[in-house]
Amino acid sequence: MWKFIVRRLFVTFPQIVLLSIIIFILAQMMPGDALTGLIDPNIDPAAIEQQRERLGLNNPWYVQYADWVKGAVQGDLGQSFRYKMPVTELIEQRMINTFWLSLLTLIFTYVMAIPLGIISGRWNDTWLDRAITGYTYIGFAAPLFITALLMVWIFGFHFGWFPTGGSVAPGLTPGTFEYFMSKLQHLLLPAFSMAVITTVSTVQYLRSEIIDTKQKDFIITARAKGAPESRVYNRHIFRNSLLPIAAFFGYEISGLIGGSVFIETIFAFPGMGKLFLDSVLLRDFSVVSSVVLIFGIAAILGALLSDIILSIVDPRIRIK
Amino acid sequence: MSDSKLMKTLLALMLVLLVALAACSGDSDDDQSEGTDSGSDSEDSTETEDGGDNELYSVEDFSQIKSNEGEAIEGGTLTFGLVSDTAFEGTLNWNFYSGNPDSQILNWFDEALLTWDENYVYTNDGAATYEIDESGNVFTFTIGDNVNWHDGEPVTAEDWLFAHEVIGHPDYDGPRYGSDFTNIEGMAEYHSGEAETISGIQVIDEKTLEITYIQATPSLITGSIWTYPLAKHIFGDMEVAEMSASPEVRENPIGFGPFKVESIVPGESVTMVKNEDYWRGEPNLDGVTVKVINPNVIVQELESGGVDTVSEFPVDQFPDNADMSNVEYLGMIDRSYSYIGFKLGTWDKENGEVVTDPDAKMADVNLRKAMWHAVDNTTVGERFYNGLRWNATTLIPPSHPEFHDETNPGVPYDPEAAKQILDEAGYVDVDGDNFRETPDGEELVINFASMSGSEVAEPLAQYYIQAWEQVGLNVQLIDGRLQEFNSFYDRVGQNGDDDPAVDIYSAAWGVGIDVDPRGLYGRDAIFNFSRYSSDENDELLAAGVSEDAFDLENRQKVYNEWQQFMIDEVPVFPTLYRSELVPVNNRVHNYYIGDGTNMYRYDIAVTQEDTIVAE
Numbered sequence: 001m002w003k004f005i006v007r008r009l010f011v012t013f014p015q016i017v018l019l020s021i022i023i024f025i026l027a028q029m030m031p032g033d034a035l036t037g038l039i040d041p042n043i044d045p046a047a048i049e050q051q052r053e054r055l056g057l058n059n060p061w062y063v064q065y066a067d068w069v070k071g072a073v074q075g076d077l078g079q080s081f082r083y084k085m086p087v088t089e090l091i092e093q094r095m096i097n098t099f100w101l102s103l104l105t106l107i108f109t110y111v112m113a114i115p116l117g118i119i120s121g122r123w124n125d126t127w128l129d130r131a132i133t134g135y136t137y138i139g140f141a142a143p144l145f146i147t148a149l150l151m152v153w154i155f156g157f158h159f160g161w162f163p164t165g166g167s168v169a170p171g172l173t174p175g176t177f178e179y180f181m182s183k184l185q186h187l188l189l190p191a192f193s194m195a196v197i198t199t200v201s202t203v204q205y206l207r208s209e210i211i212d213t214k215q216k217d218f219i220i221t222a223r224a225k226g227a228p229e230s231r232v233y234n235r236h237i238f239r240n241s242l243l244p245i246a247a248f249f250g251y252e253i254s255g256l257i258g259g260s261v262f263i264e265t266i267f268a269f270p271g272m273g274k275l276f277l278d279s280v281l282l283r284d285f286s287v288v289s290s291v292v293l294i295f296g297i298a299a300i301l302g303a304l305l306s307d308i309i310l311s312i313v314d315p316r317i318r319i320k
Numbered sequence: 321m322s323d324s325k326l327m328k329t330l331l332a333l334m335l336v337l338l339v340a341l342a343a344c345s346g347d348s349d350d351d352q353s354e355g356t357d358s359g360s361d362s363e364d365s366t367e368t369e370d371g372g373d374n375e376l377y378s379v380e381d382f383s384q385i386k387s388n389e390g391e392a393i394e395g396g397t398l399t400f401g402l403v404s405d406t407a408f409e410g411t412l413n414w415n416f417y418s419g420n421p422d423s424q425i426l427n428w429f430d431e432a433l434l435t436w437d438e439n440y441v442y443t444n445d446g447a448a449t450y451e452i453d454e455s456g457n458v459f460t461f462t463i464g465d466n467v468n469w470h471d472g473e474p475v476t477a478e479d480w481l482f483a484h485e486v487i488g489h490p491d492y493d494g495p496r497y498g499s500d501f502t503n504i505e506g507m508a509e510y511h512s513g514e515a516e517t518i519s520g521i522q523v524i525d526e527k528t529l530e531i532t533y534i535q536a537t538p539s540l541i542t543g544s545i546w547t548y549p550l551a552k553h554i555f556g557d558m559e560v561a562e563m564s565a566s567p568e569v570r571e572n573p574i575g576f577g578p579f580k581v582e583s584i585v586p587g588e589s590v591t592m593v594k595n596e597d598y599w600r601g602e603p604n605l606d607g608v609t610v611k612v613i614n615p616n617v618i619v620q621e622l623e624s625g626g627v628d629t630v631s632e633f634p635v636d637q638f639p640d641n642a643d644m645s646n647v648e649y650l651g652m653i654d655r656s657y658s659y660i661g662f663k664l665g666t667w668d669k670e671n672g673e674v675v676t677d678p679d680a681k682m683a684d685v686n687l688r689k690a691m692w693h694a695v696d697n698t699t700v701g702e703r704f705y706n707g708l709r710w711n712a713t714t715l716i717p718p719s720h721p722e723f724h725d726e727t728n729p730g731v732p733y734d735p736e737a738a739k740q741i742l743d744e745a746g747y748v749d750v751d752g753d754n755f756r757e758t759p760d761g762e763e764l765v766i767n768f769a770s771m772s773g774s775e776v777a778e779p780l781a782q783y784y785i786q787a788w789e790q791v792g793l794n795v796q797l798i799d800g801r802l803q804e805f806n807s808f809y810d811r812v813g814q815n816g817d818d819d820p821a822v823d824i825y826s827a828a829w830g831v832g833i834d835v836d837p838r839g840l841y842g843r844d845a846i847f848n849f850s851r852y853s854s855d856e857n858d859e860l861l862a863a864g865v866s867e868d869a870f871d872l873e874n875r876q877k878v879y880n881e882w883q884q885f886m887i888d889e890v891p892v893f894p895t896l897y898r899s900e901l902v903p904v905n906n907r908v909h910n911y912y913i914g915d916g917t918n919m920y921r922y923d924i925a926v927t928q929e930d931t932i933v934a935e
Binding site for chain 2: 046160164170171173268281
């Protein structure tokens, strides 16, 4: 297996390089740059031009790319123009927020999806199953941002149960219990909003797997041997049906860093997704390139992780 | 439709759909469509009832100062909503910041040494006072004895000098080094590294500073002096290049204003407590919390009492929320105007100046004037903005009451006059397609660049195109669509690479506190996007900042002439003046917006601990 992992990483390396080049060129092709927003008669245009020169924004893209790669290899992703701080520091700040948000989303997703999927699969074609599949269809159809907006409006403003923006209430000291609770409270609504939508595909997977497995020969055998129904479901069917979900898990983990542009924007939650969008809009190139690179690496590693998990949980699969 | 309405409509629609889908997944389709229709219908009707589409407002009906009802309590904290769809940058020092969100935070805990009155002229009421010698070039500043930094150290003349040294330093990475600084004697030598010190700035004693400017202009006392000191006892040992990213700017910023920063959640919020040692006196409030709120939820945050007031409020949402019960709206004339510009030349990058092309498509002044006559900006202001934006007459907006020429009517809406001017100038329809051709008989298609962004951008652009069509001019949107902000300014020429495809464009300027329009219409101004230049314009602009212009009447006369000159030449024409509205919770006392109100932030108080919620 180690051989496989090493080989896989070896293959992914050129992918990442290619990705970074494409991102860099695309970023350069966007009209405007980080200084466009400074069109202001109170600021001397000469000062803006001087900054452009100093930041190297007037250089051709390959020179800028070379500069960037030189830094990136040494772990220095450059300086964010807008935030005037190192990109690594900025990303670290945002990644922590996104990590907790995604983790909670993941927990919500599985807590909802697994029971729903089991109920739906075990008693398929009953009214309960229809209700659950009905929900999954709505979930598939409803765009995430509409759902999120509804959630903010209903639970945030109408009932006032949850805060509607930010990641923590102002003025609390990090490390205290109150700070932790405030963080959690700020996470609940966005995490739940996202989970409501992301859960539906898992429910569907689980349901169809269970229905599929139910008719397999070994289940009939188990029943014929007189195993009680609960044992049949909990031991035999459930374990076998979790395979695709386990495979999916790797991708979900990569989502932990990626975050969600929609959710984070609607909830004004300072995470990676929002950082990405803001940087694109403000043409903060060094941040855009770095963030996309991290997303890319996360996706590639996620796929790798999925394969590894799969090989562990399913002995029939051998990676060579 | 305002965002809150949009959300409500969406909510109604979604709920109806949800109910329809969940309840009758097996039933006929009729039920669903009926349900959806009735849902949206009822929303529509309420919309027209309370939408108040035709109700007109005027900025004159609003006060700049909050009326005080009830008794103020001691202490309390105010929550200030910083409206921004992005996180704030967190460069919390006047000497380094570049974004507006940061300045909104800075205003609470730091301030300028000089304050200004309603005409934006420096007064002697601030933390420092100034005197000008007879030549007009040498300014002597005296900082008040009780003006101290938050850590108790006095604000000194050294600190003020240090700010100049840092901004003038070649490694400085902020946007402030410009003509205000190069106008100081010895600054250019210092900036280029030829001199160790700035010869024009002398520290007389601990609290007294003397600055010699190269050219004495009336602009100096309307905003061209750098009035923000930089704490030398904190930044003195730091490399200039590292200052803006340092924790002293980002995490523990310092100032000498009425509040002190207690804690910062990066990009989200700042908590401040009162500075008991504030030089004007102890603030009434115990503290202020500044938090970022998304522009989509401004109204909800205000209604639910999440914030007491906001940094900005979109005027197009005002008609729907005019009777919000828990706030009072303050209003004033914004320092800005919308305008339509005609491309009359290009930018010469080598020499850094405008090259006006006498053969440009829009070079005929009659054509330009006719286009101004053809548009009815009064109606635009009433229909699109309920009167909160209104017809503009000259290029100096009424936010500068001293210099805006009220008696000048501009060019009024008169389509008949427009047609007549065009007829006389030789723009007639030769080939019978209802559009006029050029005097040479060639087809005339005018390409119009307009920016996307606001909800009314599209209908507004269409209105202008139709208005011009009615006088027989064929105006087309570039690429058949609106331009996104960045590409719009790229094509109009923010880098000097003007796109020759653009003939006319519609944009807006926020104007500086100094009335001097050279930065926007001067021959060497890259922001002079119309690329208009003429000797007479140069003369008038120079006269406005000459020594004679120290005499207010003289300066007014010059600028009145300039306003009329721009109306005669029409390189651009102003379309709308704008107002700024800010809602403030009823519990807040002594709140104000704008300048020259003689009120200060330490006066602000509240009447109860909790924010009043809308009924």
